[in-house]
Amino acid sequence: MRSAGLEGLELETRERPEPGPGEVLLRLRASCLNYHDYVVLQGRSPVDYPRVPLSDGCGEVIGTGPGVARLAVGDRVAPNFFIGWASGRPTLEDWRNVLGDSIDGCAQDYLSVPAAGVAKVPAHLTDLEAATLPCAGLTAWNALVEPGLVAGETLLVQGTGGVSIFALQFGKALGAEVIVTSSSDEKLERARGLGADHTVNYRRTPEWQASVREITDGRGADLIVDVGGRDTLARSVKAAAVGGRIALVGVLGGFGDAPFNPSATFSKHLRLYGIGVGSREDFDAMNRCVAQHRLRPVVSDVFPLEETADAARLLERGGHLGKIAVSIAD
Ligand SMILES: NC(=O)c1ccc[n+]([C@@H]2O[C@H](COP(=O)([O-])OP(=O)(O)OC[C@H]3O[C@@H](n4cnc5c(N)ncnc54)[C@H](OP(=O)(O)O)[C@@H]3O)[C@@H](O)[C@H]2O)c1
Structure with a gap:
């Protein structure tokens, strides 16, 4: 996003990041739209531009920085909405970094994030399905479990x-x-x-x-x-x-x-x-339930990354049921 509003969305080429200490580098394959993303895209949330939008994503770990033991290259994962909130009761610091809002998000090919904020996704889900879990899925889970x-x-x-x-x-x-x-x-x-x-x-x-x-x-x-x-x-x-x-x-x-x-x-x-979404540990707990019950997120519409603005317009008019997913092709 170059500026507030859907007209501020444009594709650009960036350097591929390197994973720093404690980080994993993800090759993202899918993302999705949440109401929160729509608010950000409209410019109703104060963000610094340019900003890569969309909080949610699913992809593969393709690199690990020094000190990463929880995850390995090849794992299929999704970053937590609050990337800095790993477990327990949150502090304001845990809530500081929100992908696609206060820091760059998942509407891109590569993302380097702290491994402690990244969850492995259930094996039976497609990338598009798994990409819908971090915000809407975890919020719903905690709204019932808490x-x-x-x-x-x-x-x-x-x-x-x-x-x-x-x-x-x-x-x-x-x-x-x-x-x-x-x-x-x-x-x-x-x-x-x-x-x-x-x-x-x-x-x-x-x-x-x-x-x-x-x-x-x-x-x-x-x-x-x-x-x-x-x-x-x-x-x-x-x-x-x-x-x-x-x-x-x-x-x-x-x-x-x-x-x-x-x-x-x-x-x-x-x-x-x-309810404020949830921690990565909550995310892991939800994923165990999703895997146990073979639940499949409901994705009513899929848009390619280049058409993220159209995806946001569909959300705006409430044309969807469940989730609108975004595919990130090679
Ligand atoms: N606290 C958190 O951690 C957290 C996390 C995620 C989302 N949220 C919030 O939860 C809300 C839903 O998010 P979402 O991503 O699920 O949104 P969404 O996918 O855009 O859902 C919108 C749907 O909600 C229904 N709706 C719209 N206005 C309504 C109203 N006034 N009363 C009752 N239903 C209404 C409509 O369903 P029908 O078309 O069927 O009528 C609409 O299609 C948003 O406000 C979002 O900011 C909060």
Whole structure:
């Protein structure tokens, strides 16, 4: 990116980097679009230009710097969204470097990154599928695992974007009954094909929280993955069961404050979980689940790297379901 806005995107030739101490050099084969990338591409996130966009990628280790023992040449891997957050509770320093935002990202052939922030990807996935795991996949995983989703509980996921479709898939794998909302009946049909037990069109039913209560015989959902923020939080609180949890993930309704009545949380004994993607160790744990259940990320569209701007336009109009992947050819 030479400047903010999709018109600021252009291809350029750069020197191939060398892996420094503790780093691995990756030959990237695939990337994908997240809502976060779209925000960066629009220039709504303060970045220094020029900047290589896109946080997520999958590729092969083709070189290792001094002191690297965890990974070897030939490993198929993906860098973590927070490349400096290897494990444990994050510090601000762990969150400093975000690929495709505060540092150069994955819309390129070669990337040299700290090995501690890189995870091996499940063998059964294609590069395009594996490239969708770092941001949307790991966020969905932690949105379910941190609040401790238990088999048999009711999970509500909002919309059919990247995070939400991963949450549907992980929710089914972990034994939940899953309700999916969407603005599109056609997408809800596809969500049913992916295992959704109940569906609600939030455009035709703006008071979708009432439908969630009906579906759950008046109880409400045990866990809600809230991606709308300002647009959805007040209704998510109403849709939640007594003792329920809400994983606060997204800002699709905008970055401002959400209308929110705190009394509703303590009168229902709700717990709110702020989710910030996850650490590389979380990534490894998620990958074990993906491998165990042979889960396949849902990729509805693929664009070549040269057409990243078109991929962003598709995301902007919500034309996708699950993930939009980007292929990085030779
Ligand atoms: N906290 C974190 O760590 C973290 C990590 C990843 C993403 N996020 C955030 O999570 C959100 C989703 O990210 P994503 O990459 O999955 O986005 P995405 O793939 O672009 O998903 C967009 C979809 O969400 C649905 N949607 C749009 N506006 C909505 C609203 N107001 N209420 C309910 N659903 C709505 C639509 O689904 P339908 O077309 O089916 O209606 C839309 O297609 C974004 O705000 C992103 O910034 C946060």
